[in-house]
Amino acid sequence: MEIIYEVSEGIAIITLNRPDKLNAWTGRMGKEVRHAMGEAEGDETVRVIVLTGAGKGFCAGADMSLLAELVESGGLPEGADHALRHAPAGSASERVPPDFQGTYSYFPSLSKPVIGAINGHAVGLGMILSLYCDLRFASTEAKFSTAFARRGLIAEYGTAWMLPRLVGLGNALDLLFSARMVGAEEALRLGLVNRVFPVESFMRDVRAYARELATQVSPRSMAAIKGQVYRALFQSLEEATLASERAMLESLRTEDFKEGVAHFLEKRAPLFTGR
Numbered sequence: 001m002e003i004i005y006e007v008s009e010g011i012a013i014i015t016l017n018r019p020d021k022l023n024a025w026t027g028r029m030g031k032e033v034r035h036a037m038g039e040a041e042g043d044e045t046v047r048v049i050v051l052t053g054a055g056k057g058f059c060a061g062a063d064m065s066l067l068a069e070l071v072e073s074g075g076l077p078e079g080a081d082h083a084l085r086h087a088p089a090g091s092a093s094e095r096v097p098p099d100f101q102g103t104y105s106y107f108p109s110l111s112k113p114v115i116g117a118i119n120g121h122a123v124g125l126g127m128i129l130s131l132y133c134d135l136r137f138a139s140t141e142a143k144f145s146t147a148f149a150r151r152g153l154i155a156e157y158g159t160a161w162m163l164p165r166l167v168g169l170g171n172a173l174d175l176l177f178s179a180r181m182v183g184a185e186e187a188l189r190l191g192l193v194n195r196v197f198p199v200e201s202f203m204r205d206v207r208a209y210a211r212e213l214a215t216q217v218s219p220r221s222m223a224a225i226k227g228q229v230y231r232a233l234f235q236s237l238e239e240a241t242l243a244s245e246r247a248m249l250e251s252l253r254t255e256d257f258k259e260g261v262a263h264f265l266e267k268r269a270p271l272f273t274g275r
Contacts, residue, residue: 001017001032002016002017002018002026002028002029002032003015003016003017003029003032003033003036004017004054005036005039007040007043007045007046009207009211009214009215010045010046010047010048010211010214010215011046011047011048011049011050011207011210011211011214012036012039012040012043012046012048012049012050013050013052014033014036014037014040014049014050014051014052015052015053015054016029016033016051016052016053016054016058016059017054018054019053019054019055019056019057020055021060021063022053022055022056022057022059022060022120022121023053023054023055023057023058023059023060023126024059024060024061024062024063024064025059025061025062025063025125025126026063030103033051034106037049037106037107037110037114040110040112041110041111041112044274046112047112047213047214047219047222047274048112048113048115048210048213048214049110049112049113049114049115050114050115050117050206050207050210051114051115051116051117051129051133052116052117052118052119052203052206053119053120055120056119056120056121056141057119057120057121057126058116058117058118058119058120058121058122058126058129058130058142059121059122059123059125059126059129060121060123060124060126061123061124061125061126061127061147062124062125096108096109096227096230096231097230097231097234099158099234100230102157102158103157104125104128104129104132104157104158105132105157105158105162106132107132107133107134108132108134108226108230111222111223111226111227112219112222112223112226113134113135113213113222113226114132114133114134114135115133115134115135115136115137115206115209115210116129116130116133116135116136116137117137117202117203117206118130118136118137118138118139118142118144118184118193119139119141119142119199119202119203120139120141120142120143121142121143121144121145122142122143122144122145123143123144123145123147124145124146124147124148124151124156125156125157127144127145127146127147127159128156128157128158128159130144131159131162131163131166132162134226135194136192136193136194137193137194137195137196137197137202137205137206137209138184138187138188138193138195138196138197139184139196139197139198139199139202140184140185140196140197140198140199141184141199142183142184142187142193142196143181143182143183143184144175144181144182144187144192145175145179145180145181145182146159146163146175146176146179147179148176148179149176149177149178149179150179155176159176160172160176163175163176165233166191166192167190167191167192168191171190171191175190184196195209215269215270216269216270217272218256218257218259218260218270218272218274219256219272219274220251220254220256220272220274220275221251221256223274224247224251228240228243228244228247231243254275255273255275256272256273256274256275259271259272259273260272
């Protein structure tokens with residue numbers, strides 16, 4: 001196994017586990033991550049998913065042996081283009097557009113929040129993985145780089161679409177053209193990450209945030225809101241508003257709405273069921 005999968009307190013933690021290689025990405029790792037994401041999605045006890053890396057790195061990009069194989073073969077390995085065009089879809093296909101069903105872009109298709117816990121270098125494919133997480137938390141030692149232009153490559157796997165939506169057009173072009181290394185504090189200023197936590201308490205801080213989502217927030221609300229936000233990227237304001245009005249009426253009939261009102265009035269901790 002090239003990952004570690006753990007579940008506790010309503011949180012599934014998926015850890016890329018090739019620390020001696022700074023968790024460089026392999027085909028096997030990709031399959032294992034996708035399988036683990038599916039496990040977490042289907043587990044009713046899981047309300048939040050965290051993706052992180054073992055050791056000092058998050059993911060240092062594609063394993064160089066894979067890149068060397070591409071140079072040797074002169075392009076994609078046999079069958080790779082078929083795999084890219086026919087990658088198995090993530091779940092919740094009706095909640096988000098098919099755009100979010102690709103090889104690396106499927107995180108938004110999951111109904112549960114996916115938090116990228118960026119503990120170290122997130123380079124190339126590692127940075128792509130972080131972009132498709134719903135939230136990105138960085139340790140003070142995290143570093144980011146697109147890397148592509150310095151390898152004679154292009155903005156891979158939808159980076160040219162996703163990155164400008166997070167950091168703006170000019171900043172995205174800077175990061176893609178220069179492929180320079182960006183530290184955690186600059187990443188925070190750019191909007192590339194949501195928060196920066198001290199390296200000494202990093203996973204403890206990430207778990208605390210994830211635990212709050214798992215215990216204090218309706219899982220049905222999180223799933224609905226996540227779907228709304230990603231669908232809205234392809235909608236007009238009118239379409240998004242009409243869709244939200246329909247979803248609002250549905251939410252008023254749920255158990256979680258009743259519990260949301262009850263726990264507030266009774267001044268107690270919520271007991272959301274997701275129904």
